[in-house]
Amino acid sequence: MHVMLLTFGADLRNHYQANFSILSFLKEGSSVRTVDVFTDRPDLYRHLGDRATMLAVDQALLEEWTGPHRFFWRIKIKAIEAMIERYGAEPVVYVDSDTFLTDDAAGFARKLEEGGAFLHENEGRLQELRQKTTRRMWSQIANRTFAGIRIDGSTAMWNAGVVGVPARENARAIQLALDLCDEMCAAGVTPRLIEQYAISVALDTLYDLHPATPWIAHYWGNKEEWNQSISGFFVEADLRGLTFEQKLEQLRAFDHRSIPVRKQRRKSNERVRRLADALFPPLKVLYHGG
Numbered sequence: 001m002h003v004m005l006l007t008f009g010a011d012l013r014n015h016y017q018a019n020f021s022i023l024s025f026l027k028e029g030s031s032v033r034t035v036d037v038f039t040d041r042p043d044l045y046r047h048l049g050d051r052a053t054m055l056a057v058d059q060a061l062l063e064e065w066t067g068p069h070r071f072f073w074r075i076k077i078k079a080i081e082a083m084i085e086r087y088g089a090e091p092v093v094y095v096d097s098d099t100f101l102t103d104d105a106a107g108f109a110r111k112l113e114e115g116g117a118f119l120h121e122n123e124g125r126l127q128e129l130r131q132k133t134t135r136r137m138w139s140q141i142a143n144r145t146f147a148g149i150r151i152d153g154s155t156a157m158w159n160a161g162v163v164g165v166p167a168r169e170n171a172r173a174i175q176l177a178l179d180l181c182d183e184m185c186a187a188g189v190t191p192r193l194i195e196q197y198a199i200s201v202a203l204d205t206l207y208d209l210h211p212a213t214p215w216i217a218h219y220w221g222n223k224e225e226w227n228q229s230i231s232g233f234f235v236e237a238d239l240r241g242l243t244f245e246q247k248l249e250q251l252r253a254f255d256h257r258s259i260p261v262r263k264q265r266r267k268s269n270e271r272v273r274r275l276a277d278a279l280f281p282p283l284k285v286l287y288h289g290g
Contacts (some may be wrong), residue, residue, distance in 0.1 A: 001091045001109045001164075003032055006079045008040040008057055013227050014046045018097040018229035019253075020230045026051055028105035033256060036086070037050035037250040038079050041151030047244070055082075067178075069185035073195040080163060082175045084085065093118070094163040098226070099218045102256050108164075108215040117173075118164030119200060120218050123157045127199070133192050140189045149201060157193070158200040158209070159220040171204055177202035229259055 007018040018037065022045075026030045035052040037045060042054040062270040063070075065078035068115070076094070083092045099120075101108075112118070123129065126138045134157065141151045167172055177247050180198035187190060203209050219226040237247050 002034045004083045007037045031105035031109040056226045088165045095098035096161040117203040118212040119158035120162040123213045146183040160196040162212040219261040
């Protein structure tokens, strides 16, 4: 299988998350044929050497990928399309930066080769999801037809932090996702989750769709703790002067079950923290020489 990431911008956290994810796949050996990274910061991946391929993206390309309706997250679908064009009839796996392979790449690759498609996890039928955005989205698309597919109560929203596309009909699948995305945008559907839903519907229409959770963790729900752990991993590796192979060995011993991938907090928790920061700012801020 060919693994790909899309990471750009000035926030270093996105890039060290991506590096950690890449290492988690490289430690598994021959089941991962290639790792390709669409990025505007290839310098932050130089330590990978020829183990990963950097594919340049810039602002002009990203804007082109947003499409006729300037929907930003359409770029995820376009990046997957570019990978499919690059590797032809071979399985492609997109992963968000905040993911890592936990176990058995060979088993995951075998399922893809057998024709199963993957998204991270099934979040539930759209009509049953209770978030404000998903409720609004359902009211806008229920029982309507987009790209020849009627959206009814059976259609589910999947988390698209992992997108595994088998070799069979991969070009057709990604074109269907693009068509769904563009037609929903044209219809004025609330844009926040359109690309995720378009990918969900497209893959569920053409394949047997499975959750990737047995193999790939996605810590979007607890990034603060994972960022601390990952930055510590790289700082220690640098200070100890570990070789690349030693980094992989360290990662093989990494206890990924010691930190929750999701930690739900009440919204009032964040509001209270922001209020405390506003009410009680630092008493004194001193810069050297000031």
